[in-house]
Amino acid sequence: MSQRQHLPADERRERTVETVVALCGEEDPATLTTGRIASRMGVTQGALFRHFPNKEAIWEAVVAWVAERVMARVGAAAEGAEDPLQALEAMFLAHVAFIAEHPGVPRLLMGQLQQPCPTPASRMVKGLLATYRQRLAGWLEEGQRRGQLRPGLDLDAAAAQFIGCLQGLVLQALIDGDVAGIVDRGPAAFDLYRHGIQADRGGEA
Amino acid sequence: MSQRQHLPADERRERTVETVVALCGEEDPATLTTGRIASRMGVTQGALFRHFPNKEAIWEAVVAWVAERVMARVGAAAEGAEDPLQALEAMFLAHVAFIAEHPGVPRLLMGQLQQPCPTPASRMVKGLLATYRQRLAGWLEEGQRRGQLRPGLDLDAAAAQFIGCLQGLVLQALIDGDVAGIVDRGPAAFDLYRHGIQADRGGEA
DNA sequence: AAAGATAGTAATTGATTACTATCTAGCATG
DNA sequence: CATGCTAGATAGTAATCAATTACTATCTTT
Numbered sequence: 326m327s328q329r330q331h332l333p334a335d336e337r338r339e340r341t342v343e344t345v346v347a348l349c350g351e352e353d354p355a356t357l358t359t360g361r362i363a364s365r366m367g368v369t370q371g372a373l374f375r376h377f378p379n380k381e382a383i384w385e386a387v388v389a390w391v392a393e394r395v396m397a398r399v400g401a402a403a404e405g406a407e408d409p410l411q412a413l414e415a416m417f418l419a420h421v422a423f424i425a426e427h428p429g430v431p432r433l434l435m436g437q438l439q440q441p442c443p444t445p446a447s448r449m450v451k452g453l454l455a456t457y458r459q460r461l462a463g464w465l466e467e468g469q470r471r472g473q474l475r476p477g478l479d480l481d482a483a484a485a486q487f488i489g490c491l492q493g494l495v496l497q498a499l500i501d502g503d504v505a506g507i508v509d510r511g512p513a514a515f516d517l518y519r520h521g522i523q524a525d526r527g528g529e530a
Numbered sequence: 531m532s533q534r535q536h537l538p539a540d541e542r543r544e545r546t547v548e549t550v551v552a553l554c555g556e557e558d559p560a561t562l563t564t565g566r567i568a569s570r571m572g573v574t575q576g577a578l579f580r581h582f583p584n585k586e587a588i589w590e591a592v593v594a595w596v597a598e599r600v601m602a603r604v605g606a607a608a609e610g611a612e613d614p615l616q617a618l619e620a621m622f623l624a625h626v627a628f629i630a631e632h633p634g635v636p637r638l639l640m641g642q643l644q645q646p647c648p649t650p651a652s653r654m655v656k657g658l659l660a661t662y663r664q665r666l667a668g669w670l671e672e673g674q675r676r677g678q679l680r681p682g683l684d685l686d687a688a689a690a691q692f693i694g695c696l697q698g699l700v701l702q703a704l705i706d707g708d709v710a711g712i713v714d715r716g717p718a719a720f721d722l723y724r725h726g727i728q729a730d731r732g733g734e735a
Numbered sequence: 736a737a738a739g740a741t742a743g744t745a746a747t748t749g750a751t752t753a754c755t756a757t758c759t760a761g762c763a764t765g
Numbered sequence: 766c767a768t769g770c771t772a773g774a775t776a777g778t779a780a781t782c783a784a785t786t787a788c789t790a791t792c793t794t795t
Contacts, residue, residue: 331742331791353644355560359783369744374784432644438704439558439637454705475725482718485702486695493694499643500659513687520680521726536761536772564753577773579754752781
């Protein structure tokens with residue numbers, strides 16, 4: 326048996342990361358073992374440690390992978406928008422689509438944040454969320470400058486609740502086990518968010 | 531050493547649950563061990579199994595404890611309200627206060643939801659969230675009947691995002707490690723939510 | 736085709752896990 | 766003050782974890 330699947334190191338690392346992301350969609354990241362990662366990859370457990378010095382290094386690579394992808398997707402979505410509110414909506418829907426493709430991502434990031442003493446990976450998550458919030462804050466400020474947002478809006482809270490809305494969708498998906506459904510529910514969720522931040526206007530659909 | 535601290539069984543069970551809730555505020559519930567629970571209680575690990583048949587039973591008791599407390603607190607808060615929007619606000623702030631007192635609760639519930647195959651405890655969490663959403667839905671419907679909410683509001687999404695707002699606060703607290711701060715940020719967060727659901731009105735503060 | 740580098744296996748390590756069997760101290764009753 | 770029962774201590778168990786070892790198959794380069 327065993328046609329070995331010799332892969333170059335960087336490709337094996339890439340596959341490892343993808344496998345971890347996929348597995349996080351099925352179980353609690355905290356209970357994920359190197360053995361299960363390896364068996365899913367069709368490789369023995371010890372083989373992982375040829376490409377990563379330890380388990381924590383795997384988490385670092387995974388978080389870096391997620392950070393890069395999510396920021397790229399969300400950034401690209403915002404690019405085509407004509408005004409801040411449209412940009413925020415595009416970001417929101419892009420993020421929802423990303424989560425639908427990778428349902429493990431929210432748990433993964435959440436799991437890292439629950440680490441009591443900060444690890445390299447958990448620091449990366451905090452960094453990701455910090456830059457994410459900064460980007461949101463930029464659009465929100467621009468929207469306020471253009472008068473699109475209601476006066477007196479707490480921009481800090483608005484940025485925090487943008488992510489909160491996403492979490493709400495994820496939670497709902499966890500409850501009724503319907504991951505794909507968040508794509509359908511995404512627009513309504515953002516609608517709610519938009520009404521929360523946008524200035525009152527006379528006539529709208 | 532070791533003056534034994536003989537407690538009646540039901541009191542020991544109560545202390546166990548409280549200890550688990552407290553520990554969930556400090557570390558990932560998934561990594562919580564019976565040994566750490568016991569040592570925090572000043573008791574040996576084996577002693578726990580005199581009061582609980584297994585670890586899962588501890589989780590069941592913990593979830594039941596949380597469910598009872600949170601529903602009581604939120605229900606009592608809503609009781610004094612004069613209209614649905616006030617009721618929702620009171621529920622929100624009561625929930626925020628409860629989380630501030632027990633920072634481990636969100637992780638605890640989240641952790642149970644991440645269990646892939648449903649356990650008794652995870653079923654209880656889903657049940658808790660289901661009744662919670664029903665209660666929210668009741669107030670939202672009443673609010674819509676009274677014309678307090680904007681027409682065309684997606685009540686389902688509104689109920690989901692109520693919890694999402696709470697999650698947003700929790701996430702923010704996790705990021706900058708400031709658990710107590712969510713009490714201060716609570717009102718602004720609900721303000722945002724209220725603007726998202728409430729009917730436009732001419733003049734308001 | 737030979738040889739060194741690379742990527743894998745198989746087996747094992749010590750630490751840690753949930754859980755249990757046996758023994759002992761403390762309490763309430765007569 | 767003696768007796769029974771309860772709550773906890775002590776000291777285990779088998780299983781599982783991350784990590785390491787010695788060895789082997791495969792790829793690449795010349």
